[in-house]
Amino acid sequence: MSVAGKTILYTGAAGGLGLRSTLALLAKGARVVAVDHDPAKIAALTEAAGGDAGLHLVATDMSDLDGFRAALTEASAATGGFDVVINNAALYPSKPFDEFTVEEHQAVQRVNVDAGIVAVQVALPTMRARGWGRIVNIASVTFYGGWALLSPYVASKGALVGLTRAWAREFGPDGVTVNAIAPGAFPTDAEKIHPDPEGYTRFVLDHQAVKRRGTPDDIAEALAFLASDAAGFITGQTLNVDGGWVMH
Template identity: 35%
Template sequence: MTAFDLTGRLAVVTGARRGIGRAMARALAGAGADVIGVSAHLEETGSDVEKDVLAAGRGFEAIRADFADPEAVRALGAELAGRKRPVDILVNNAGTIRRTPAAEHTDEDWDLVLQVNLSAQFALTRAIGAGMVTRRRGKIVFTASLLSYQGGITVPGYTAAKHGIAGLTKALANEWAPHGVNVNAIAPGYIATDNTQALQDDPARSAAILGRIPAGRWGGADDLAGATVFLASDAAAYVHGTVLPVDGGWLGR
């Protein structure tokens, strides 16, 4: 058994149906964790992420929850916190984005993005993290963004939310590190997923992005696997309040 071994642990991964969340769930299962996948439109059975986890020989449970609905998020947190088998790892990956120039960014888009990407993350973490603090053991991993550091273009709500995630990661780490709970975040770079499809399809933006990435390519969802397992494992026992970029060198350029 190594410090990266997650055998016997239970991981909750939100936004697990596709993209980065699916890759994170697959990575955790590959390291030995059983997985509860959560997503607004996750199939009850037969989803791709379920197949990934079962192929790794681990258990999988699907939960459908809409992170745009505060009551649904509170109910999810209470239900998971009240289970006999506790959650050992919480990966807060659910998210959404709305691309509109700031002067045209509606209140509805702002409220939706802040609810899904920040408020829901806090509500779920508060519910599950309280039990971790009591047990004096647990790993919490948020999905931050390069826009936790930068302003971006035409995504004011998303940028505000992701700056908030970086701050929340540090705030919770300050309170919970003394109780044996690690709270950290991963900041993905430009990853080829549905959320970045508009950028990939824009020749000028795509060329500008690629021109700044020292690695010379868009990232893939599986590029987040190693960082996810690391922060969820005992190998990161002394890592608290960190936002870890996985960005092909973007921030160092």
């Protein structure tokens, strides 16, 4: 399951599930091109990495797709190209469907889906030239059961599952695998939208087979596996990392 020596492009790498996963991948010997836009989170990641030479930070607004493409193109040239892409960055607005404007829906899709398309477009030529690549899209268990008040987010995660399958079929002949991870409920900043945190934790544990909350390390280990040679015959799949919430 080694990712040592691989260059990993990781969007949303400084917050939520990203920070601990980034540190875990660095500890496994990978170079991580960490993309984020929040200065405080970037500073926290920089401090936590402790000067690790494998960390390459890209501070950019992913909603500006042209600017994002330019930043990734520059980072690709500086690092010798990307072996792995992890599309993790996401917006997570919550309110009733009829209160969302079309423009708000589109803003979520632009970051959660369109920016991931840009990342793959930048990375794919190098992967094809090397005959090896890994793409991991971070989906969500909300796609399976639907989730009230999160329609733009759920729609975006469904789009990522669809792209996972289409890209897997198209890129497989080039030695590039494409998979998704669907995290369950993890105690991150995204949960702050819930007015009753303790009640929400009880709800989560009632639905999971494993009676503990997930940790970022659970995601990090799944990422390391899918990004490694050990997962070379797995593609087009969505791996639920959710403590047995959704089973299929």
